[in-house]
Amino acid sequence: MTSTLLIVVVILAIAFDYINGFHDAANSIATVVSTKVLTPFMAVLWAAIFNFAAYFYFTDHKVANTIAKTVLEEYITLEVIFAGLVAAISWNLFTWYYGIPSSSSHTLIGGFAGSGMAYAWIMGANPLIAVNQSAILKTVSFIVLAPILGMFISVIITLIIMNLARRARPAVAEKWFKICQLISSAALSFAHGGNDAQKVMGIIATALIAEQVIPDFEAMPAWVPLSCYIAIAAGTMSGGWKIVKTMGTKITKVTPLEGVAAETAGAVTLGVTEHFGIPASTTHTITGSIIGVGVVKRVSAVRWGVTISLLWAWILTIPVSAILGGLSLAVIHFIL
Incomplete structure (x- = not known):
């Protein structure tokens, strides 16, 4: 029974990684599609390639380790x-x-934390002691910090680009920005793959440790990261068109110049958070970056009503996922 459940958990984790790919595909391709630099199919193919390419670079697995220590x-x-x-x-x-660009990272953390707390409660312990509160606090703080950091960096990059290109002919500048956007979208996809694939790696490693298949996180077998990167790349290939529309057109109108700035800012932010082992949200980061390029034009260029709706989804994701995790654990416990 135990070995069967372990297989089911691994399959379910990889399925989540696949869903994460098509749910978060919009984060990587929204701006490059909205500026018509790439067609939707070429955009998801481009993103999937660089999602998987991250497998060869992000080998420290710091984010995976943080996720593994949530409970x-x-x-x-x-x-x-x-x-x-x-x-x-x-x-x-x-x-x-419903086309809501919520965070897959926070969904996973919330669900895992909620089920762990429910298990502690069932065992007669204080639910709050079941979770690593420092890891949760670090993740929650970046609900605010990731979009602010993305926005700040995108504003700086936009202003730098505008000053460097102020004497260029518009037609020539537009051509070069479209070429640069291929590079910036690839960088964002690369950072997204490196950050998000690790989250499921942490869950699978935790399951293997719980069943004493491996002694600790450092002994994680090679098939775990490989399968996670393949799954997220395959999911990205499936696209997430409803969320693409929200991210690429509803927040603010994005030009190729602004697409380069937003994607570069998103890639830099994710790279920094991965370095410190922080499971930051790609969704939050790129949203903040897109808002930043809109603000440079004028504050009214950002559709703040849409932004506030997204903010509510971000705030609710962890608690709602935690409640769902707790209810799921209760049902499973009393059935089994």
Whole structure:
């Protein structure tokens, strides 16, 4: 029974990674599609290639390690991991269906934490002691910090580009910005793959440790990162067109120049957070970057009503996923 459940958990985790790919594809391709630099099909193919390419560079797995430590070891069972994944997949599919660019990262963390807390409660312990509060605090803080950092960097990059290109002929500048956007979108996809694939790696490694298949995180077998990067790249190939529309056109109108700035800012922000092992949200980061390029034009260029709606989705993601994780664990516990 245990080995069967472990196989189910691994399959479910890889399925979440695939869903994460098509849910978050919009983050990587929204601006490059909205500026018509690439067709939608070529954009998802381009993004998928660089999502997978990150496998060869991001080998420290710091983000995966942070995810693995979300719930304290004594409150981790396969049932807890299973319930967390069920919650994360449910919320991801719900937000994808309604075109809401919520964070897959925070969905996974919330579901896992919620199921761990429910398990502690069932065992008669204080639910709050089941989670690594420093890891949760670090993740929650970047709900605010990631978009602000992305916005700040995108404003600086936009101003630098505008000053460097102020004497260029508009037609020539437009051509070069479209070429540069291929590079910046590739960089964003590369950073997205490196950050997001690791989150599922952490979950699978946790399951393997819980079943004593491996002794610790450092002993994670090579097939885990490889399968996670393949899954997220395959998911990206499936696209996420409803969210592309929200990200690429509803926040603000994006030109190739602004696309370069937003994507570069997003890639830099994700690279920095990965270096420090922080599971930052690609969705939050690129949204902040797009807002930044809009603000440079004028504050009214940003559709703040849409932005506020997104903010509510960001705030609700972790608590709603945690509740779903807790309910899923309760159902599984009393059935099994």
